[in-house]
Amino acid sequence: MKRIDMNKKKKRESLLDSAFSLFINNGFHKTSISDIVEAAGVAKGTFYLYFKDKSDIRNHLISHKASLVFHNAYRSLTDSGITDFEEQVIFFIDHILNQFSEDRQLVLLLSKHLSWGMFKNFLSAAELKDSENILGIFHNLLSEAAYTYRNPEVMIYMIVELVSGTSYNSILYGQPLPLEQLKPYIYDTVRNIMKNERVKPAH
Amino acid sequence: MKRIDMNKKKKRESLLDSAFSLFINNGFHKTSISDIVEAAGVAKGTFYLYFKDKSDIRNHLISHKASLVFHNAYRSLTDSGITDFEEQVIFFIDHILNQFSEDRQLVLLLSKHLSWGMFKNFLSAAELKDSENILGIFHNLLSEAAYTYRNPEVMIYMIVELVSGTSYNSILYGQPLPLEQLKPYIYDTVRNIMKNERVKPAH
Amino acid sequence: MKRIDMNKKKKRESLLDSAFSLFINNGFHKTSISDIVEAAGVAKGTFYLYFKDKSDIRNHLISHKASLVFHNAYRSLTDSGITDFEEQVIFFIDHILNQFSEDRQLVLLLSKHLSWGMFKNFLSAAELKDSENILGIFHNLLSEAAYTYRNPEVMIYMIVELVSGTSYNSILYGQPLPLEQLKPYIYDTVRNIMKNERVKPAH
Amino acid sequence: MKRIDMNKKKKRESLLDSAFSLFINNGFHKTSISDIVEAAGVAKGTFYLYFKDKSDIRNHLISHKASLVFHNAYRSLTDSGITDFEEQVIFFIDHILNQFSEDRQLVLLLSKHLSWGMFKNFLSAAELKDSENILGIFHNLLSEAAYTYRNPEVMIYMIVELVSGTSYNSILYGQPLPLEQLKPYIYDTVRNIMKNERVKPAH
DNA sequence: AATGAATGAGTTTTCATTCAT
DNA sequence: GATGAATGAAAACTCATTCAT
Secondary structure, rough: OOHHHHHHHHHHHHHHHHHHHHHHHHOOOOHHHHHHHHHHHOOOHHHHHHHHOOHHHHHHHHHHHHHHHHHHHHHHHHHHHHOHHHHHHHHHHHHHHHHHHOOOHHHHHHHHHOOOHHHHHOOOOOOOOHHHOHHHHHHHHHOOOOOOOOOHHHHHHHHHHHHHHHHHHOOOOOOOOHHHHHHHHHHHHHHHHHHHEEEEEEE | OOOOHHHHHHHHHHHHHHHHHHHHHHHHOOOHHHHHHHHOOOOHHHHHHHHHHHHHHHHHHHHHHHHHHHHHHHHHHHOOOOOOOHHHHHHHHHHHHHHHHHHHHHHHHHHOOHHOOOOOHHHHOOOHHHHHHHHHHHHHHOOOOOOOOOOHHHHHHHHHHHHHHHHHHHHHOOOOHHHHHHHHHHHHHHHHOOOOOOOOOOO | HHHHHHEEEEHHHHHHHHHHHHHHHHHHOOOOHHHHHHHHHHOOOHHHHHOOHHHHHHHHHHHHHHHHHHHHHHHHHHOOOOOOHHHHHHHHHHHHHHHHHOOHHHHHHHHHHHHHHHHHHHOOOOOHHHHHHHHHHHHHHHOOOOOOOOOHHHHHHEEEEEEEEHHHHHHHHHOOOHHHHHHHHHHHHHHHHHHEEEEEEEO | OOHHHHHHHHHHHHHHHHHHHHHHHOOOOOOHHHHHHHHOOOOOOHHHHHHHOOHHHHHHHHHHHHHHHEEEHHHHHHHHHHOOOHHHHHHHHHHHHHHHHHHHHHHHHHHHOOHHHHHHHHHOOOOOOOOHHHHHHHOOOOOHOOEEOHHHHHHHHHHHHHHHHHHHHHHHHOOOOOHHHHHHHEEEEEEEHHHEEEEEEOO
């Protein structure tokens, strides 16, 4: 990569880093583009060389950070050697929640976007390759599962909303319980949802 | 109530109505105080006689609208004569979801706020009397229940997050299923959560 | 008029005066709204209470200044007692050119707009009452004229374009002749145009 | 011409062509240098190798396009064999108006600049050789004319302003008459101006 | 209590111009 | 000659808030 391209990438990442930090600390709406460029140490016009507007840089941030989280979880899952589908789901969730609890800023950034709508519309298209696409992964795992399920899409929908909804307050405020104490309740419920949605053994 | 108080109340309600409609149609951040006062037909300064700022009027709106929803659900529940705790919970949820599906604007206003955090911090303090406080109601019902539960607060937390998370997309976009088709899945899961959290028969 | 309305009118006129002076001295495109409000001694937001944008204030200026010029010329014409149509036209033109040569700033403001298109589309609608509308005046005078003309609209069109085109350089730069020396040529030509377009005596 | 000069000329002309098209379609002030270089397919810095700024390229465009128009008209005039001065003037005007009515973009570009000031200050210096200089041509023709005229410079001034002023709206908007219908009025008037300015037969 | 004119800091966005490569 | 990333001044416009009436 040429020197100038290195520099370009550096500027872009400097903007992304600054925006991330400001969005987290002050909130999206209270962060101005002036704030971002000042923190990044670049001129105001430079922002517009890399991003269309404030929403654009947020979307890039979200898809970038989310893709990292899922990529990590998926790699660990592959390494883990777990073969049972339902245990794979639990492992995957656990890995993501652990990443979140170690980086609460991630939760703040992704919180309102980590919903089924994001998986469906956003992640599928954006920065993830097909094999890393969260729904694609899910369907791959599903095809190897020991059971078939009443409505897998609804099942994952309920799991996603339950997990993202319950983990948010727990990680950020320890309410109603700290994450480690809440996990057993969540995982019990997730297991129950899957068990309950089983139709019959596959094959 | 004196004539002047009537007038005062009228202005306040006009502001609330206008703000509601504008928040719903244009979004909170794209609605200015100028927009609100213009729609309400009052002068700009008048806004500040009744509300501190834009967030203040939103909070009043949310607590007001939410209190109506819960009040309706609770009254119907009382009228229903249902005595079994778990069926009371289902009835209560169903009543609220029906109100939401008949008034999608309510969902748009309350969506991001209809979470356990709202019940805990917001509703308990705001406009609801003690007997109408959602958590108070819940504990009253619970004390008459046939079972005791492992951790009732965590249980209601999971139910609230599951129901609010899953119903949002369903009501607004019919995704991944229209509400009426999604309900069986939700209620099954809610029943399972409660069943699974039972510790022993009370008494 | 109330004190507050006086004040409003004063602010508006202060903005118009400042804009006029800046447009003349620096040109429309090199004048910013910041310049205007600073010169007028009002806050930036105040500008937008009175005018939509920079073009808006320019249009108000043009129509205001033009209406003054025509109003003056028409009043003098009425006072003059001249009855012959062709002499009325000459008198009217002469009066306007005299106003311009005494206030070259007016020429700078109106120059590119003092065309037949302006009479047709702009002045007719804007600030002039019907009886002061330039085309209305023209047709009134025409109806009393001793002759009818081949195509009065084309005739006035040619006169307007000839007079406005030739007077501009003459007034501003004395080229190719100072106005007073150019006038005989212009008036000769205008008289010739009218004479040439005569069809027959009216009645 | 060397290959590199070809290339250089090509870039310059590409910039001129792009600027012409953008000025016509979007207007001078709404066209940015970025727009021009993008349309021309060259880098931003390249613009400044050929032109000083936006006004500079416009001036080059105007003088270039205008010189083409006059050159064409003059060549045709020479070919026509017309010897009478006043008919030469009419022929020359007619040829130019025909070019304009076949290329309305030319009118848009030249409109506000096709005035006597342009002939005097601009064209005489710029791209036209002496024998193609419009005023030079005029004086050459004049020296062969059958009459002398009161003030030939004022005469041409009036003709130029009359013709350019009246043709603009007619060509672009068909107002107050389409060009072909307006021409008789214009040419009548031009002939009258010349006839009226005759002093005596030459020689 | 009610008004609404006035404020001016703050925001987004554009764009001519430079200069290291 | 050619490039195009970077600049940052400057532009238009918004809007929550105040306060004299």
